[in-house]
Amino acid sequence: MNKLDNFKAGFIKENPVFALYLGLCSVLAISTTLNNAVGMGVAVIIVLTVSNVIISAIRKVTPSEIRIPVYIVVIATLVKIVEMLIQAYATDLYGTLGIFIPLIVVNCIILGRAEAFASKNNMLDSLIDGIGMGLGYTFGLIILSATRQILATGILNFSNPFTSEMMFEVRLIPADYVISLFSTPAGAFLTFAMIAGALEAYKSKASKKVKEVK
Amino acid sequence: MFKKALHFTVFLALLSGLAGGALAYVNSITAPIINENAIAAEKVNLVKLFPGTSEFAPLEITNDETGFIQSAYTAKDAGIAYKVQVMGYANPIVFMVGISNDGKIVGLEILDLRDTAGIGTRVEDPEFKDNVVGKTTTDPLAALSGATVTSGAVIRGINAAKAHFNDSKGIDDGGGSDDPVTPPLVFGDPVGIFSNATASAPAEILEETTDGDVTTYLVASKGYAVLEGGYEGAKPNVFKIVINTAEKKVVSMELVEFNDTTGLGDKIDHEDFWAQFEGLATDDDSIEIDVVSGATVTAISAARALRGAIGE
Numbered sequence A: 001m002n003k004l005d006n007f008k009a010g011f012i013k014e015n016p017v018f019a020l021y022l023g024l025c026s027v028l029a030i031s032t033t034l035n036n037a038v039g040m041g042v043a044v045i046i047v048l049t050v051s052n053v054i055i056s057a058i059r060k061v062t063p064s065e066i067r068i069p070v071y072i073v074v075i076a077t078l079v080k081i082v083e084m085l086i087q088a089y090a091t092d093l094y095g096t097l098g099i100f101i102p103l104i105v106v107n108c109i110i111l112g113r114a115e116a117f118a119s120k121n122n123m124l125d126s127l128i129d130g131i132g133m134g135l136g137y138t139f140g141l142i143i144l145s146a147t148r149q150i151l152a153t154g155i156l157n158f159s160n161p162f163t164s165e166m167m168f169e170v171r172l173i174p175a176d177y178v179i180s181l182f183s184t185p186a187g188a189f190l191t192f193a194m195i196a197g198a199l200e201a202y203k204s205k206a207s208k209k210v211k212e213v214k
Numbered sequence B: 001m002f003k004k005a006l007h008f009t010v011f012l013a014l015l016s017g018l019a020g021g022a023l024a025y026v027n028s029i030t031a032p033i034i035n036e037n038a039i040a041a042e043k044v045n046l047v048k049l050f051p052g053t054s055e056f057a058p059l060e061i062t063n064d065e066t067g068f069i070q071s072a073y074t075a076k077d078a079g080i081a082y083k084v085q086v087m088g089y090a091n092p093i094v095f096m097v098g099i100s101n102d103g104k105i106v107g108l109e110i111l112d113l114r115d116t117a118g119i120g121t122r123v124e125d126p127e128f129k130d131n132v133v134g135k136t137t138t139d140p141l142a143a144l145s146g147a148t149v150t151s152g153a154v155i156r157g158i159n160a161a162k163a164h165f166n167d168s169k170g171i172d173d174g175g176g177s178d179d180p181v182t183p184p185l186v187f188g189d190p191v192g193i194f195s196n197a198t199a200s201a202p203a204e205i206l207e208e209t210t211d212g213d214v215t216t217y218l219v220a221s222k223g224y225a226v227l228e229g230g231y232e233g234a235k236p237n238v239f240k241i242v243i244n245t246a247e248k249k250v251v252s253m254e255l256v257e258f259n260d261t262t263g264l265g266d267k268i269d270h271e272d273f274w275a276q277f278e279g280l281a282t283d284d285d286s287i288e289i290d291v292v293s294g295a296t297v298t299a300i301s302a303a304r305a306l307r308g309a310i311g312e
Helices: A003-008 A024-030 A034-057 A064-089 A091-100 A102-106 A108-118 A123-153 A185-213 B002-049 B120-124 B126-132 B148-169 B224-229 B271-275 B296-310
Strands: A155-159 A166-171 B056-059 B069-075 B079-087 B092-100 B105-112 B187-192 B204-211 B214-221 B237-244 B249-257 B288-292
Touching: A003 A123, A024 A034, A024 A091, A024 A102, A024 A123, A024 A185, A034 A064, A034 A091, A034 A102, A034 A108, A034 A123, A034 A155, A064 A091, A064 A102, A064 A108, A064 B002, A091 A102, A102 A108, A108 A123, A123 A155, A123 A185, B002 B056, B002 B069, B002 B079, B002 B092, B002 B105, B069 B148, B079 B148, B092 B148, B105 B126, B105 B148, B120 B126, B120 B148, B126 B148, B187 B296, B204 B296, B214 B296, B224 B296, B237 B296, B249 B271, B249 B296, B288 B296
Parallel strands: none
Antiparallel strands: A155 A166, B056 B069, B069 B079, B079 B092, B092 B105, B187 B288, B204 B214, B214 B237, B237 B249
16 A cells, blocks of 8 residues: 555545444534534644554564553543643633543544554655545544534534634525534435445445456 | 563553643643633723722632632732522522622622522612621621522521631621521511510410519510401410510510411511510609511510509
8 A cells, every 4th residue: 555545544434433443432423513623623633643653663662562541541541632722722622622622532533543454654744644644534434523613503604613703604505594503413314324335335335347347 | 481571560550650741731731721711701890899999819729618600800009709500499690799808898799699589689779788788797687588599598608708807807797697687677666665565465474483673574465366366276476575674674675475367466576576675764754666568467476565563
């Protein structure tokens, strides 16, 4: 696998959210607004990339019997640092993400990539894998959140998480035609299932095409 | 085997040490900013409590036994603001109370209140706030009659703040109770002990014991249940009346047996009501007491009992 494929894998084929179904707890809970999605996504990209690099760097000295506690210490430390930074510099985001920031510690994408990739590959590949997978997670989260936000409120907006200043706001559906169900947990499951299904259909169609060409 | 275990231990300890160091470093940078953010979020309310003050600093609360105080802020040269959460009638109530440096309650801001509209929400009315604001930290505070659960909870919270304030300033509050005092009585019209109102249904002396100059009477006097309720098996109220026959003065009066409507007639069992009787001259036929609003008939039964004890 070359470096580009490695990077691209996280987006569609191995998208952690819609193809691997990893880390769904926080995804379903916080995917109500675009702001949440971007904030959570960036937090996960940082934690995933840095933890991948550190775990890859210490993979040769880490005794394999205690590797899981070692990974957890590394990941928990990084998450706590990110949490403190968010609380200090992006208070509004901290308020809306709340408990789901510390829960990144037990997000299986991060431990999964540490175990499946970073512990077996060099630091550069682990860095690329971390960014790719993190972007894939963020990409999935943004699609889910934007869909839910538009269906539930009719508005798509994004505000600067550091200053709370509104950067853009568009109304896509008139207020009389919004479906508030989509902001509820049930709406999260419905939206998730539809997007995952559409992605699966696209993938099977694409693989059929490859076969026909052969 | 032992060597391996030691290797693991040292490795994990080293890693945890590094992690701890990194966390401490980031914390030292972010903690002041987080603190400032927390104050900024509360500042809207802090300024309401201490108008004219703009410098606030968080105050760490360590000696709050009640657990009601969530956070506290010192207002520079003005006082301390306490953010308190207590359990109300159905939901937690969050409020802020400001205490000035000279020990006066300067403000009360209810932040979150979801108790019954029209009843529990009365703690937001001036009637309640006026009762609290302006008092010193050693004054007892009274609950609102008719909204005792909500107002009592708020007062317990204020008392926790008062206790902390008194403690930190070394003010002796005499180990003040955490519970609110009974609400003050609302008195109605005066009624003469020897007026027509008490003549209608004479009281009955059940027991009379004399000890030197002091005579103690147990008097049964018909109250609301017998006179107006007309229930089957309705009984009169029984009062204990102590009279000093040498000085011709009423020493004390209390309710021994209550048979009228609970929640209405029993309002008379209040120190302010009994205080009216103490010292009344038994040889003066113009003596009078004020009845209690909402418990008029029961209050008159008390007057009637005294008339019965003094005799014509």
